[in-house]
Amino acid sequence: MAFIGEATLSKLSDLLLGKSIDAVLNFVADHKQLYDQLKEWKSILPDIKAVLNHAEEKQIKDEGVKSWLEDLQYLAYDADDILDDFAYEQLRLNLHKTQAQVSTSKKPTRLQPTSVVDGTVEYVGRDNEKQEMLDLLKTINSDGVCVLTIVGMGGMGKTTLAQLVYKDACLKEYFDHRAWICVSEDFDAV
Numbered sequence: 441m442a443f444i445g446e447a448t449l450s451k452l453s454d455l456l457l458g459k460s461i462d463a464v465l466n467f468v469a470d471h472k473q474l475y476d477q478l479k480e481w482k483s484i485l486p487d488i489k490a491v492l493n494h495a496e497e498k499q500i501k502d503e504g505v506k507s508w509l510e511d512l513q514y515l516a517y518d519a520d521d522i523l524d525d526f527a528y529e530q531l532r533l534n535l536h537k538t539q540a541q542v543s544t545s546k547k548p549t550r551l552q553p554t555s556v557v558d559g560t561v562e563y564v565g566r567d568n569e570k571q572e573m574l575d576l577l578k579t580i581n582s583d584g585v586c587v588l589t590i591v592g593m594g595g596m597g598k599t600t601l602a603q604l605v606y607k608d609a610c611l612k613e614y615f616d617h618r619a620w621i622c623v624s625e626d627f628d629a630v
Contacts, residue, residue: 478526481519488516573605578614
């Protein structure tokens with residue numbers, strides 16, 4: 441088991457410590473190579489932990505081996521920290537890339553329609569309100585913009601009523617231009 445631990449430590453120390461500063465900078469600059477190296481470190485860490493767990497179970501008395509195992513433990517912690525740092529940095533870069541794509545995207549955001557999928561709505565019990573709104577809209581004689589508001593508590597069917605009135609065929613002949621706008625609670629006109 442000591443041989444496996446030495447081989448693992450040797451390989452990990454070569455990976456972590458055996459590079460010159462220039463080599464490390466070149467290594468980090470090459471993303472593909474960095475990814476492969478990080479994958480290799482990640483695969484080595486379980487081996488190190490297995491060696492350390494085995495040594496802990498055996499309660500090794502040799503001071504040299506204990507010192508070596510302690511160094512191995514710190515090296516494993518450092519490698520784990522480095523892997524965590526790279527994972528965090530990768531997430532951060534992905535987030536910034538996504539934010540940049542969203543902020544520079546010229547594609548308009550498509551909001552979900554507030555109607556039923558097939559477009560047919562079974563509306564029960566509000567025929568009087570619908571007819572009152574239709575009559576009111578038909579009798580308005582205005583050269584300017586006409587705005588009709590529907591006010592009420594949430595869940596009362598305000599949006600559904602407005603959609604029914606908006607989609608009513610007899611109303612279309614009274615207006616040259618129509619627009620459907622749904623404003624949420626957190627709307628900010630500024």
